[in-house]
Amino acid sequence: MNDVPAQLPSFVLMPDTTGAEVPQGISRRSILGVGASVAAATLLAACGGGKGAGGSTGSKSSTLTVGIPSTPDTLDPGATGLALTLLMAFTMFDPLVWWLPDGSNGAKFVPGLATSYSVNKDATVFNFKLRKDVTFHDGTKFDATAVKATFDHVVDPATKSKSGLGALGPYKETQIVSPYEVNIVFSSPNASFLHQQAAGNFGIASPTALSKYGAVGFGNHPVGTGPFKFSRYVSGDRLTVVRNPDYKWGPSDLGTAGPPALESVIFRVITDDSGRYNGLQSGQTQVAMNLPPNTINVAKAKYDQLTVPSIGTPIGLMINVTKEPTDDPKVRQAILYAVDQETLVKSVLFGTSTAAHGVLTPTTPGYSKPGAALYSYDPDKANALLDSAGWVKGSDGTRSKNGKKLQLEILLYSGAGMELPTQFVVSQLAKVGFAANTSVQPFATAQGSFNNGVHNLGSFGYFGMDPYLLNIWVNSNAIKTGFNWSHYTNKAIDAEIAKANATADDTARNAMYTDIGTKLMQDGVFLPLYDVTFAFTMSKKLSGVKTTLNGYVLFHGAKLG
Incomplete structure (x- = not known):
């Protein structure tokens, strides 16, 4: 999906029969899927009153x-x-x-x-x-x-x-x-x-x-x-x-x-x-x-079900890049290889959502196919990465290094429906040697905890209207008070997002966001699970x-x- 045309559109005005100024037309943009080209500006009917x-x-x-x-x-x-x-x-x-x-x-x-x-x-x-x-x-x-x-x-x-x-x-x-x-x-x-x-x-x-x-x-x-x-x-x-x-x-x-x-x-x-x-x-x-998927599956015969997809960042888990052990890129990459999103969607979500693999949903301008393709489910790669990082499996299957367990602190905010999906993630991570402790806090409390970096993984998902939404949760200045719960500091990425937002040509702009999305996935700052709806x-x-x-x-x- 392409987003901002080379020349940003404006309404075309003409007087109506009452003499009031009303728009004759509006700009139309195509949202036909990933990489779809923008439709030509088309004059459409004005809204009335x-x-x-x-x-x-x-x-x-x-x-x-x-x-x-x-x-x-x-x-x-x-x-x-x-x-x-x-x-x-x-x-x-x-x-x-x-x-x-x-x-x-x-x-x-x-x-x-x-x-x-x-x-x-x-x-x-x-x-x-x-x-x-x-x-x-x-x-x-x-x-x-x-x-x-x-x-x-x-x-x-x-x-x-x-x-x-x-x-x-x-x-x-x-x-x-x-x-x-x-x-x-x-x-x-x-x-x-x-x-x-x-x-x-x-x-x-x-x-x-x-x-x-x-x-x-x-x-x-x-x-x-x-x-x-x-x-x-x-x-x-x-x-x-x-x-x-x-x-x-x-x-x-x-x-x-x-x-x-x-x-x-x-x-x-x-x-x-x-x-x-x-x-x-x-x-x-x-x-x-937002009923649980199993309830939706039962209720669909009696009730209408409206699932509204969104431009945005998928539901998933932020990965704190500053707190041990996820401060190690190999550990973050191992987490991404260890989780099978397709099985999660099928077995836990009853097919009510779509598996996600990138930092943007597929309907979002600049969605990164290369970024989404980086981490197919591969527990062997996850194990190899943890081996190379020095984490050794014990008799109980949990890894340790220098006397410390490979322990993750997972924090969720309540009301987001993340408890069951996170249980699935924990079970997948346990297979490659992670131990995990999961806690749930109200959103206002959780946000402070996320900003303070007490977590390794934290629940997240963002409903947006433009890929510039990355600026809200990736920007280096949004760590202590904003939504940069990965505590990811990369001034080059900050500059790339700003440059993309300053680019009116949507082909060039979307290519820049594709590169940004790929880089963020390479750096392992986010574990995507399923598309935000x-x-x-x-x-x-x-x-x-x-x-x-x-x-x-x-x-x-x-x-x-």
């Missing part, structure tokens, strides 16, 4: 309840580090521009809060012309001030942004050109920005709410422009959002350009897997998220659910009945 385009008029009022597996870290999309938060944030926030599946294995840009955009030649200045008919949930009028406040909030150190800051890259400033026009400016070329701003982290926030609640408090009082409004949040229990009756600026691609058909959506925290399934069976919930088991009464390119479901046009 108003209740007549499929809003709640005449629809049955109803409440949708979604069982989610863990507690969000915050409700602020600009601060979060969890994909779960962005799933919920998409109900409350709109991006400047949407990037959505086009229904034919392709993708397209669709106007959001911006009616048009343009990009300068070196991709350092992104100009957005804004809608004039949008109001935030708190009554604040949407304009250029809100866009500037949102991006400045993400880069504010007080926000402690986990994903958004890394995704923004070389952000310099947001310039207000006029009340309804902004320039988002970067200090160096940022070819990933059009995709990144649609990923969920940059849903535009009310400047009034940001000022009122502050960088930290906004996470408990989210105020956006989305189809649903924040109503109530009980930490560890549920988030309730209610229909925004004034919503009329959503893309018709999502099933409605007007208010949603649903009266409200409740996200219930049900950490127990059987509890989420029981809730679905009893009718207390209509959607159960969200799995939603749903009542057959639910219809109208749409999906994003980064694994989420959208409830703009959803209906029950």
Whole structure:
């Protein structure tokens, strides 16, 4: 899949019959698989507005309840580090521009809060012309001030942004050109920005709410422009959002350009897997998220199953390159040879996922076939590497060196469904002489542990919109406070990622990411297991659910009945 064309696209504008400025067309990009060429820019239909385009008029009022597996870290999309938060944030926030599946294995840009955009030649200045008919949930009028406040909030150190800051890259400033026009400016070329701003982290926030609640408090009082409004949040229990009756600026691609058909959506925290399934069976919930594969296998006869693949980094285990014994490249490579991903997917995941072998999923631009081909399952090679590194097998099958066991500390964060797959990994590693201790912590606690490097292997997976997501978990500056849980420091790789992000030509750019992915696999910083997806088991009464390119479901046009 190729990503950024040699000349970044812009909307073509023409007046409609009311005299308002609407886009005549949008750029279309092909997502036909690994290495597919980019489709030529194609003019497509503009999105409309108003209740007549499929809003709640005449629809049955109803409440949708979604069982989610863990507690969000915050409700602020600009601060979060969890994909779960962005799933919920998409109900409350709109991006400047949407990037959505086009229904034919392709993708397209669709106007959001911006009616048009343009990009300068070196991709350092992104100009957005804004809608004039949008109001935030708190009554604040949407304009250029809100866009500037949102991006400045993400880069504010007080926000402690986990994903958004890394995704923004070389952000310099947001310039207000006029009340309804902004320039988002970067200090160096940022070819990933059009995709990144649609990923969920940059849903535009009310400047009034940001000022009122502050960088930290906004996470408990989210105020956006989305189809649903924040109503109530009980930490560890549920988030309730209610229909925004004034919503009329959503893309018709999502099933409605007007208010949603649903009266409200409740996200219930049900950490127990059987509890989420029981809730679905009893009718207390209509959607159960990320059920175990064996349950999905049983439930598929009675319920609809929606598995949403994502651009991103596969589910897997980060390998800490600074802590013994994984500070030795031979030990890391032995781990990669010792694990059979195909058997994992077949025997543990019941075929509900796809085996992964690289640092990016196959639908991600710059996916590295060479990198993914480096480590086919080969326990003999794993044993030979450990032998050459001086680790000797004892009578119990566990290796040791200089009186120390070949012991791995494995840390998982809860709610990610990694416990059973990790048991499989541990059993595979034991066959070549590793001992392992596995512990599970809540995400907020685990992140601190990962940053402090107490682990050898740590659970990971990333939902993204662009291969620049590697900057979030590979960059040398993201070790102590970010997602570089491998503690991998390679300034040359940092520079290569920055250079790729500064390259507008997608053929050249993707080739650079392919090389980066191969190098990361050679260095053994990550054990990929299976491709990152969200799995939603749903009542057959639910219809109208749409999906994003980064694994989420959208409830703009959803209906029950």
